[in-house]
Amino acid sequence: MSKLNDSAHGNDLERKPSKVEEGVIGKHGSTSPLIEITHNDKWYHAGGHICTIIATPAAYAPLPFAFAHLGWEAGVIFLLLAGLVTWYTSLLLASLDRHDGKRHTRYCDLAGSIYGKGGYWSVIFFQQLASIGNNLTIQIVAGQCLKALYRLYHPECEPTGACGISLQAWIAVFGASQLILSQLPDISSLREINLVCTLCTVCFAVGCLAMSIYNGNTQVDRSTVSYDVQGDAKPKIFNIMFSLGIIAFAFGDTILPEVQATVGGDSKKVMYKGVSCGYAILLSSYMVVAIAGYWAFGFDVSPFVVFSFKEPSGMLAALYIFAVLQIIGCYQIYARPTFGFAYNYMLRPYEGVWSFHNVLMRAIVTTIYMAIITLIAAMIPFFGDFVAFVGAIGFTPMDFILPIILWQKVGKHSLIVSIVNWCIVVFYSIIAIAGAIGSIQAINADLANFNVFADLF
Structure with missing residues (x-):
């Protein structure tokens, strides 16, 4: 944001930037073309x-x-720890605004301002890995849910029928x-949709x-439910690693600075809230969901708990x-x-968001993206495997590790705070490696057991 000098008072006054300056269509490495920053969004x-x-x-x-x-014990501890740590690291990341x-307005620009090109491209790499991997995973889930909904009312229909x-x-x-x-050109244009989605999130959890509770009491023989971790030693170890990746995925958030760019007022206080x-x-x-689902079905619970429900x-x-x-x-x-x-290279910053050229380029980029993600999801629809993999190698670096590294670089901190922070970095680096190993082993096992384009559900 450019400034004007107020010589009478010796202060710099901020002038309101144009839409292009604010990032409707930014230049490479500057502002984000993702967001029309109106600074109107609330906490x-x-x-x-x-x-x-x-x-x-x-x-x-999962x-x-x-x-x-x-x-x-380990399930509750690791889930609680992951939630508290990512809440903490999100506050650290929000505090780095300005x-x-x-x-x-972008995570990569923030990292670039602190660590230069190395920080910029590191975030680009992990953000793209996490974002693309997340959408691949949830598109598989969406397909499974749509098919399950259809079959719920057409029980006579088999996949090959x-x-x-x-x-x-x-x-x-x-x-x-999709x-x-x-x-739609930006995140702000999705805010009404996302409030509806948040309501759906709460309804899904409830x-x-x-x-x-209902199925655990009425559809399951409680005497057959086991809470023992079953299997031989080697599979148990891989499954523990795999599960750590699932928990990391559960707290995946790679675009918090992009969200912060949409809020008004004191952005730090608004984001803290x-x-x-x-x-x-x-x-x-x-x-609540993890405990209730595990209580209901024990070790035999489905990787997607909804598929364990009967009535x-x-x-x-x-x-x-x-x-x-x-x-x-x-x-x-x-x-x-x-x-x-892609927009940084293809859109014209001197034209409006809805100009013919920019609309056409948006259509080309989004069509190529959707075609690639849809093809991969259809080819290897291994939902659980991708959840763990993306959580381990995409979300863990972006959510558990990089915010602390950036925050530590910016200012001087007490010895105790620094020790705690670097312990978190080391611990979750180990978790990331373990989760990646477990998920890769699971993907290899599924590739050996299923054909490409397998109709799994």
């Missing part, structure tokens, strides 16, 4: 964005499965719907709790619908960093 909009970004059905539903391979007198619709077809349907929404509200909802609902069918249908609606908003936000990276 609850920020909290809604955060909940929509993080709390997807793909984050909620948590009981993670508990099944960690056990009660650390050098400039407002950075005359009236069957394959998982791949449902994945493609979801991709087509292509249409992707023509529904999972209610269905776990929005982040704290968002994480209060996240952690409490995660814990009632109406509530089951509602859960599938809540899941798909929530994923719509999450998918759009996570697609924006990738879109923006």
Whole structure:
């Protein structure tokens, strides 16, 4: 933001920037073309964005499965620890707004201002990895939920039957719907959608709790439910690593500075309130869903807990619908960093957002993106494996490690604070490696057992 000198008072006065300066269509390495920064969003909009970004059905539903391979004590400890650490690191990241007198509207620009080109490109790499991996994962979930909803009311239809619709077809349907929404130019234009998605998040969590209690009491023989971690030593170790990746995925958030760029007033205070509200909802609902789902089905719980539920069918249908609606908003936000990276080179900053050239370039970029993600999701629809993999190698660096490294670089901190921070960095670096190993082992096992384009559900 440029400044004017007020010589009478010896102060610099900020003038209101133009839309181009604010990042409607920015230049490479400067401001973000993702967001038309009106500075009008409130703390609850920020909290809604955060909940929509993080709390997807793909984050909620595998948590009981993670508990099944960690056990009660370790499951609760690791989930609680992950939530508190990412809440803390999100506050650190929000506090870096205007650390050098400039407002950075992208995570990569913030890192670049602190660590130069190395910081800029490191964030670009991990952000793209996490964003693309997240959307690949949740598109598989959306396809599975749409297919499950269809089969719920067409039980006679088998995937290979005359009236069957394959998982791949449902994945493609979801991709087509996202292509249409992707023509919206910025995150702010999604805020009403994301508030609806946040409501769906809460409804999904409450529904999972209610269905776990109901099915656990009426549909499951309690004498057969086991909470022992089963299997030989080597598979147990890999499954523990795999589960740590699932928990890391549950708190994935790679675009908090992009969200912060949309808020008005004192952005730090607004984000502190929005982040704290968002994480209060996240952690409490995660814990409830994980505990209830694991209690209901024990070690035999499905990797996507909703698929363990049997009755009632109406509530089951509602859960599938809540899941798909929530994923719509999450998918759009996570697609924006990738879109923006391409827009930096392809859009014309001197033309309006809705000019023919910019609309055409947006359509080309989004079509290529959707085609690639949809093809990969249809080819290897291994939902649980990708959750752990993306959590380990994408979200763990972005959410648990990089915010602390950036914050430590900016100013002087007490010895105790620095020791705690670097212990977190080391610990979650180990977690990232372990989660990656476990998820890669699971992907290899599935590739050996299933054909490409397998109709898994």
